[in-house]
Amino acid sequence: MQLFGLDFIWPRAGLDWRPVGDAAxxxxxxxxxxxxxxxxxxxxVGTLQGVNLAFLDGIPALALPLKILAPVLPEGFHGIGLFYALAWVLQPVAAVWALRGAGVRGLLPGIAVAVMASAMPAFIMRYGHAALCGHFVILAALGLYFRALGDARWWRLAVPFQALALLVHPYLALxxxxxxxxxxxxxxLRGAPFMRAALGVAASAGAMLGTMALLGYFGASGDGGYGQYALNLLSPIWPFRSATLGWLVAREVDATGHGGWEGYNWLGLGLWAALVAGAALGRGFIAPGLRAHLGxxxxxxxxxxxAVSFRIGLxxxxxxxxxxAPGFLEQFRASGRFFWPVGYALMIGAAVLLQRRPVIFAACALLQFTDAAPMRQALAAWAHERAPWSIEAAALRPMLREAGQITLIPSWPCIPPEDSAARVLSLEILLLASETPRPVNTMYAARWREPPRCTDAETLARPxxxxxxxxxxxxxxxxxxALGGLGLCR
Structure with missing residues (x-):
């Protein structure tokens, strides 16, 4: 509640505020x-021109069970805020699961890794995009990796897990x-039998691909741009937003001219301290550990x-x-995200190296938590922001409720990319209309099977x-x- 607020987690129609940006x-x-x-x-989604929910980042893993419960949910409910809460609960749980899979048990290491995982900068700073806060998927996969190495029975869980990961977000599934x-x-590479594990991977990949085929993921394309949002080589040591070292830098590190946001991967002061301490105190375990887990x-x-992409920035x-880049890589425009598993693997590795010095790892976790304070403050400020409607919401709601279908002019493909004010207004109207959903003529989507065309002239020409x-x-x-600068015709 401190981070998000009840009305954020459990929304309804008729509120006097609105989510903004991707959350809308x-x-x-x-x-x-x-x-x-x-x-x-x-x-x-038939009322949104039949676009696939996954192309709208609507988190099918949560939306499907919520659809079954829809008759008993409040009018205007959506599960985006609920997913944020679930992500923050599952992140430390998945971290403990991964650590135990790596063979480290005990109360203090478990608490420490839970704290550190919840204070990973790349996790906290994804708050603008709900599905991509699902870093627990990465930690759960790490836990499955360690378990499946020693017991092939874990593939029974890995196969449905991979399909579920896809339904959270395709980036996380990959x-x-x-x-x-x-x-x-x-x-x-250990010289051990590997065919059962290879079949397990094949089955997991098959589950993911089969789910994609079954649920209509194939045949869509996005804007491309692989390399524009890449990992900068300095990003893991670039302490932007650090409570301790943030004064050293003024912004994200960026070599491509696109801001460096998607490549943001500062590991955190506590994790760096744990890695240095682990390298010093557990150096005898590093080489055997790397050989054992060379894959x-x-x-x-x-x-x-x-993550670094074909444009290597320093x-x-x-x-x-x-x-x-090869055409298939254009699907991974935000390539900098692919460094996230590396950060979590380093965290588990540091905990393993310091398992005989759990107090030191706990101190590093506390340092990580302290260092991430500005990020948590930014998250809480964003989640508690109650942006007022800029349109006449109270007057519009009855008209939207009575409508059989809604036509927005201009439609999304007719708005120039540089006209951010028009895009914000369009999204705001769509958001208000979604409280009582009716078929609409337009929507903002990350991917389309057939990119929409600007047909506003034809629309206005018909009665x-x-x-x-x-x-x-x-x-x-x-x-x-006329209503608040808008024209409404019916």
Whole structure:
């Protein structure tokens, strides 16, 4: 409650404030999905032009069970705030699960790793995007890696887990699959039998691909731009937002001109302290540990290479530009995210090296927690922000409720990318309309099977349909009224 607030976790229609940014998109998507009829494929949202819920980052893993419960949920409910709460509860739990899988038990190490995982900068600072706060998926995959190394029965859990990871977010599913694929590789490099593990990876990948095919993930494309949002080589040691060292830097490190946000991967002062202490006190275990888990090391190196991308940046300079990437990599525009599993593996590795010095690891966890204070404050400020409606929400709600369908002018593809004010206004109207979802003519989506075209001229040329409500700046004529700078025609 301290971080989010009850009305954030359990929203309803009629509130005098609104979520903003990506959270607004996600709320719109879930509201329409929960109110829409069941369709096939299951994730198609008919009232949003049939776009797939996953392309709206609507967290199908949570939205599907909520849809079953929709008749008893409050009007205007969505599960985006609830997912934030679940992510913050599951993050420390998954960290303890991963640590125990690595063979470290005990109360103090468990508490310490839970605290450190909850204070990982890359986790806290994803708060603007609900699904990508699901870092517990990465930690759970690490725990499965360690367990599946010694007991093939864990693949029974890994297969459905991989499908569930996809339904949280595809980026997280790819990270977890890479960690699972490290199991047969580690076994192979140990000279141990690996075929059962290889079959387990194949089954897990098959579960993910089968779910994608079944639920309509294939055939969509995004904006591309692999390399624009990459991991800068300095990012893990760049202490932006650190309570202790943040004064050293003024902003994210960036070499590509796109701000460095997606590549933000400061590991935290506490984790760096734990790594240094572990290297000093447990140096005799480093080489044997790396040999035993060489498959995991290679998987993490591969993820790092994807994160760095074909444009290798160091500070403000691109050291090496390898030119256009293969087409399939264009699907991973925000490549800097792929470093997240490396950070969590380093955290578990530090805990293993310091397992005979749990007090030291606990002190490092406390340092990590303290160092992350500005990030938690930013999260709490964002979650408790109650942005007022800029449109006449109270007057619009009855009209939206009575409408049979809603047409926004301009529609999303007709708004120039540089016109951020028009985009914010469009999203705000869609958000208010989603309290009582009706079919709408437009929506902002990250991916489309067929990119939408600007057809506003054709729309305006046809007469209003029965039950249609048109909303837009400058609309006028018979049956139209002005309301707070908007024209409404019905």
């Amino acid at each position: 998109q996600h709320a719109i998507a879930q509201r329409h999905f929960l109110a829409d009829a069941w369709r096939w494929p299951l994730l198609n 990270m977890s699959l890479a960690l699972l694929a490290a199991v047969p590789l580690s076994l192979l 995991l090391v290679l998987a993490l190196l591969g993820l790092t290479a994807i 500070g403000g300079v691109v050291l090496l530009d390898l030119g256009p 209003l349909a029965p039950g249609e409500l048109r909303i837009g700046s400058g609309l006028s004529g018979s049956g139209c009224v």
